[in-house]
Amino acid sequence: xxxxxxxxxxxxxxxxxxxxxxxxxxxxxxxxxxxxxxxxxxxxxxxxxxxxxxxxxxxxxxxxxxxxxxxxxxxxxxxxxxxxxxxxxxxxxxxxxxxxxxxxxxxxxxxxxxxxxxxxxxxxxxxxxxxxxxxxxxxxxxxxxxxxxxxxxxxxxxxxxxxxxxxxxx
Numbered sequence: 001x002x003x004x005x006x007x008x009x010x011x012x013x014x015x016x017x018x019x020x021x022x023x024x025x026x027x028x029x030x031x032x033x034x035x036x037x038x039x040x041x042x043x044x045x046x047x048x049x050x051x052x053x054x055x056x057x058x059x060x061x062x063x064x065x066x067x068x069x070x071x072x073x074x075x076x077x078x079x080x081x082x083x084x085x086x087x088x089x090x091x092x093x094x095x096x097x098x099x100x101x102x103x104x105x106x107x108x109x110x111x112x113x114x115x116x117x118x119x120x121x122x123x124x125x126x127x128x129x130x131x132x133x134x135x136x137x138x139x140x141x142x143x144x145x146x147x148x149x150x151x152x153x154x155x156x157x158x159x160x161x162x163x164x165x166x167x168x169x170x
Contacts, residue, residue: 107142109152109165119147 110129111122122131125139132144137157145153151166 105163107139107154107163107165109167112147112149112152112167114149119149119152121147121152123152 106125108124109121110124113120113122113131118133120131120133121144123129123138123144128139130138132138134144134147137143138154141157143155143157145155145162147153149167151164153162153164155162
């Protein structure tokens with residue numbers, strides 16, 4: 001079975017390139033004009049060559065130790081006078097019962113709905129709104145005790161205070 005023609009073309013190209021490289025290697029090995037320069041490298045071969053004139057004196061040697069170079073004297077640090085901090089007047093905390101009663105006072109009853117014989121209250125605390133049946137927790141702080149046609153009875157879980165919120169319009 002004969003290989004496809006494109007493989008023969010690739011093989012031919014590879015053979016030609018190998019022959020060209022072998023001829024060049026033999027010419028350098030036979031003592032051509034650059035044979036001595038190619039085998040031995042000197043420090044000048046690794047220097048940066050640029051067409052920019054170099055300054056006569058280098059300002060700073062990056063590789064010299066820091067103790068060898070004399071450092072210029074640092075300017076003295078001037079510190080601003082220290083100002084005493086202002087003391088804010090702290091209001092004494094209100095009694096805990098008043099604070100918790102205020103939270104219960106902010107709670108509003110928006111409506112009451114009866115579904116399947118169970119009363120459900122629609123409540124709001126500032127911008128939060130929730131719907132709850134009797135026995136459920138609301139806003140993580142209150143429990144709905146009873147839901148009637150006239151009012152909703154809530155209990156604060158933190159201090160166990162009870163508040164009755166009447167349905168508006170009654």
